[in-house]
Amino acid sequence: MKSRTILFVALFSIVAGGCGGGGTTNIDIRNDDGKAVMALDYRDFDQAASEMVQSMISSGALKKQGGGRYVVATGRIVNDTMQRIDTDQLMAKIEEELMNSGQVVMTSAVGSGTDALVHETRELRDSEEFDQNTIAKRGTLIAPELSISGKIFQRNLRYDKNKQQVEYYFQLKLSDATSGLRYWQKESLIGKRGSNSSVAW
Amino acid sequence: MRILTVLCVLLMVLSVGCGSPSKDARVNARRGVGSDSLANNVITRPIRDAFEGLIGAGIVIDDAVVNRNNSSNFLQVFVSGHNKSSKTKRFRYRVEWLDADGMVIETKASVWQRMSAMGKSPFQIKCVAPRAEAVNFRMDTRKWE
Numbered sequence: 001m002k003s004r005t006i007l008f009v010a011l012f013s014i015v016a017g018g019c020g021g022g023g024t025t026n027i028d029i030r031n032d033d034g035k036a037v038m039a040l041d042y043r044d045f046d047q048a049a050s051e052m053v054q055s056m057i058s059s060g061a062l063k064k065q066g067g068g069r070y071v072v073a074t075g076r077i078v079n080d081t082m083q084r085i086d087t088d089q090l091m092a093k094i095e096e097e098l099m100n101s102g103q104v105v106m107t108s109a110v111g112s113g114t115d116a117l118v119h120e121t122r123e124l125r126d127s128e129e130f131d132q133n134t135i136a137k138r139g140t141l142i143a144p145e146l147s148i149s150g151k152i153f154q155r156n157l158r159y160d161k162n163k164q165q166v167e168y169y170f171q172l173k174l175s176d177a178t179s180g181l182r183y184w185q186k187e188s189l190i191g192k193r194g195s196n197s198s199v200a201w
Numbered sequence: 202m203r204i205l206t207v208l209c210v211l212l213m214v215l216s217v218g219c220g221s222p223s224k225d226a227r228v229n230a231r232r233g234v235g236s237d238s239l240a241n242n243v244i245t246r247p248i249r250d251a252f253e254g255l256i257g258a259g260i261v262i263d264d265a266v267v268n269r270n271n272s273s274n275f276l277q278v279f280v281s282g283h284n285k286s287s288k289t290k291r292f293r294y295r296v297e298w299l300d301a302d303g304m305v306i307e308t309k310a311s312v313w314q315r316m317s318a319m320g321k322s323p324f325q326i327k328c329v330a331p332r333a334e335a336v337n338f339r340m341d342t343r344k345w346e
Contacts, residue, residue, distance in 0.1 A: 031313075033346055046312040053310050058329040060272020093309045097331050100308065103273070 038166055038198040039083055040190070048170040048188045049093035053101075056094075061174055061183040062103040062146075072104045073111035073144035073177070080153035081168065087112075087152065090170065094148070109141045144177050159193055166192045229322060232287075250287055258286040260318055260342075267338065276330040278338050284318040291317045291345035296328040298335035306332050315345060 027034065032043060056062060064070050074095060077087035095113070098104045108115035118141070124130045150172035157165040173185035223230045230236075237243065262282040270277045276298070284290045293313040298306045310331040318324040330338070 031343075035346070043313075046309070047314060050310045050312050050314065053331055054329045057273050057275055057331055058270050058277065060270075063273050097309050101275075101331050102333055 036192060036194075038164075038192050038194045040081070040085065040168055042089075044168065044190050045089050045093065048190065049090055049097070051188045052094055052170070052172055052186055053097040055186045056098070056172075056174065056184055057101055057103070059184045062098070062101070064103070069102070070104045070146050071107050071142050071144050072098065072146045072148060073107045073109075074113045075111055075147045075149035077112065077149065077172075078151040078153075080151060082154055082156075085152060090152065091148075094172075104146070107142065107144050110144060111147065146183070147175050147177050149173055149175070162196055163193055164196050164198070166194075168192075231319075246287075253286050253288075260284050260286075260290050260292065260324075263323075265340075270329055273329070275333060276335045276338070278326075278328050278340075280326040280328075280340060281323065282318070282325075283323040284320055287320040289317060289319050291315070292342050293345050294326060294340055294342045296338050296340045298330045298332060299337040299339065300334045301336050303337070306330075306335055308332060313343070317345075 029042065062070060074091055077091055079085045079087055091112075095106050099106055106113060109118050122136055124135055125132065150170070152171075153169050155167040155169075157167070159165040168190045170188040170190070171185070173182055175182045223235065232241075232246070241249075260282050261284075262280060264279075264281050266279045266281075268277060269275070278296065280294075294316055295311055295313045297311050298308065300306055308331050316324070316326060326340075328338070328340075
């Protein structure tokens with residue numbers, strides 16, 4: 001009887017222990033009061049993207065002479081940080097805002113945002129299985145007029161004996177695809193200072 | 202009680218006269234750079250700091266100018282204010298853009314941004330609406346945690 005009670009108590013403890021763990025909570029991503037972390041989190045990307053969009057729009061570089069919208073392609077965004085970052089985390093926000101501004105239309109035909117199906121459907125031109133009238137004709141793709149490229153890089157510095165400083169640089173530039181001239185560029189810096197024991201990657 | 206009143210009046214007078222020692226208002230010579238004065242010296246500063254802490258001195262918004270950006274013709278807002286405290290105030294702000302019906306325009310650009318205003322200094326925040334339909338704005342602030 002005693003051993004059965006001990007077994008029951010032990011089993012209950014294991015189950016109860018596995019259920020606790022501090023409890024998971026959803027992040028209030030609209031008004032997040034959470035502490036800053038040494039690595040890049042979504043708030044940093046939100047802030048960088050917002051700064052970039054506002055700067056790009058206010059520069060007037062996206063306002064097409066004579067009206068209409070620019071066709072923009074996303075080029076290479078280099079991740080030169082110690083973290084595994086999908087650079088789309090930054091560019092998806094920027095592209096979305098730029099398109100919603102009504103000043104540009106993004107292309108999925110070329111660049112890092114390429115949609116493979118745009119090209120795959122064109123390979124069906126000789127297929128008898130497909131109605132050839134429904135397949136895109138030659139010379140129908142629109143080339144980009146502007147391209148966005150950039151880089152995210154990180155510098156780690158020793159601040160003092162117990163603290164480190166991590167600097168994250170977001171750099172973007174907007175170039176004319178025809179002339180190669182650069183119409184806009186911006187660097188956004190996010191700096192963090194914290195314990196040496198915190199890992200920034 | 203009378204002593205307390207006199208002390209409060211004295212502190213208020215001192216805090217008014219605690220500006221920059223520069224003769225040109227556009228140039229600010231801060232503590233440790235500019236010369237001390239009768240109202241701003243090693244004796245009065247701790248009293249002033251304590252008084253500011255007591256009354257909870259912070260930032261004051263002076264003006265908000267809304268106009269159209271010359272380059273893009275999108276709405277932009279310049280919010281200007283000043284920090285009444287002697288200490289640097291760090292805070293966050295978020296601008297939400299409103300359409301003609303007064304509805305909030307959902308945009309990824311409306312996120313909490315960081316701002317810092319040095320003690321006894323003016324500051325300005327510039328925001329550009331990411332949508333053409335924005336006709337007004339509202340701004341909120343919160344502590345920089």
